[in-house]
């Protein structure tokens with residue numbers, strides 16, 4: 001028998017998606033669907049999470065590549081058949097590139113971080129609309145903030161990652177549009193900055209995972225996302241939130 005609140009997380013086998021799965025599923029009232037483009041990686045991640053011993057909810061793995069329309073359609077239809085609705089869609093899958101990006105690399109980043117996040121979350125809206133108190137969370141980054149990027153006093157001012165920054169700025173616009181369209185239908189839409197945390201986003205060496213030792217614990221991001229879907233920050237829906245408040249768009 002599935003738990004009462006159904007959460008879908010894209011890119012759930014690694015980093016923030018992994019920790020978010022683990023933290024949300026440590027609560028008995030949740031079922032987390034780990035959307036993974038590679039289900040072998042997804043299953044291996046699920047096995048690791050189950051071994052942690054702290055799981056009191058339930059978890060399943062589903063093939064979901066945010067750049068592949070047939071993968072998205074199949075995932076939506078399977079979830080609809082099995083659960084009938086989705087309480088929270090956490091649009092987390094993302095990629096980056098540090099240096100100046102050639103066309104192919106820019107296109108790849110935009111296909112995942114913008115078109116992929118936007119179209120996948122849109123495909124889940126009909127299932128969100130069937131939930132009592134639905135949430136749509138776009139995992140963005142402070143690096144996408146135009147306000148911070150243009151403030152010479154902000155530490156983000158001089159960070160490169162140009163294609164990535166452009167993609168998160170575009171994702172923020174998608175979030176604003178989704179909020180304006182969906183708020184009257186009871187959907188709480190957020191852009192969420194998880195902070196600089198350990199993950200495979202920047203590469204798989206220890207130096208890259210830890211961002212040279214500067215990265216925090218993705219479990220803190222997971223807890224932040226949990227607070228959003230628990231309704232603790234509903235009054236900030238439609239904004240670009242982080243752990244200590246909000247970012248300018």
Ligand SMILES: NC(=O)c1ccc[n+]([C@@H]2O[C@H](COP(=O)([O-])OP(=O)(O)OC[C@H]3O[C@@H](n4cnc5c(N)ncnc54)[C@H](OP(=O)(O)O)[C@@H]3O)[C@@H](O)[C@H]2O)c1
Pocket residue numbers: 010011012013014015016017035036037038041064065066067092093094095112116139140141142193194195196197198199200201202215
């Ligand atoms: N870590 C940070 O410091 C930080 C800071 C700000 C924002 N963020 C954002 O946080 C989100 C999660 O990133 P992370 O840091 O946890 O990085 P990560 O460890 O690299 O995880 C990214 C996840 O996205 C998945 N993914 C990539 N392309 C996909 C696709 N086409 N379809 C489905 N899944 C796909 C990856 O799957 P594979 O394992 O198969 O590649 C992986 O599971 C991203 O949106 C990122 O921009 C991270």
